[in-house]
Amino acid sequence: MEKKSLFIAIEGLDGSGKTSVARQLVHVLEQSNQSGAVMLTYEPHDPSCAGLFIRQVLMKEIKTFTPRVLALAFAANRLDHCDREIKPWLEGDKNRIVISDRYYLSSLVYQSSDDFPYASVLALNEKAKKPDIIFFIEVSDQVCYERMKIRNQPEELFEKNLSDSRRKYHEAISFLRTHNNDNIVEIDGSGSIGEVANAILQELYAFDSEWKPKQPA
Incomplete structure (x- = not known):
């Protein structure tokens, strides 16, 4: 396989299992002789001023903000993430894969509002590197809540109304397919x-069979 790169984003509701799935994907892809190196990353990405602000909002330490301000913070955090980590990794000297736990689909869902629609959020992210493929993990609200309960961590800002978040995810998916290809x-x-x-690996191999492990002769 000629040198190439692959950028994957994993999305889903809180409690959907996306973080555990992303880790499993890294493990499997690292074992493949077709892949060079695999990096698992996440958003919001903490090592920036915007990332620290976002974490304080999510943990409800900062309670006064507007969707526009939060969207700007996420966009700034994402561009920094792309420029300092994602792009340099993908441009490395051998076949490289990046798997990001959340990306700009989440921003459309959680930072949009009636006064700040999907198109406005997407415009803030126009310079962000586009994933080659985005996987949205669909899980019922009940399963998500059960998994979050087992996690036994403080509730974050957007974890309460999963049914509304699910609706917005499907709307945002349709929007990105139509308006951002x-x-x-x-x-x-x-x-x-x-x-x-x-299941994700099978879809990935269908998307680009060159990443599929070669069977021994």
């Missing part, structure tokens, strides 16, 4: 972490 694949997340990761 994004390649978004919806994945049934009701199975085990291994099953969900395998």
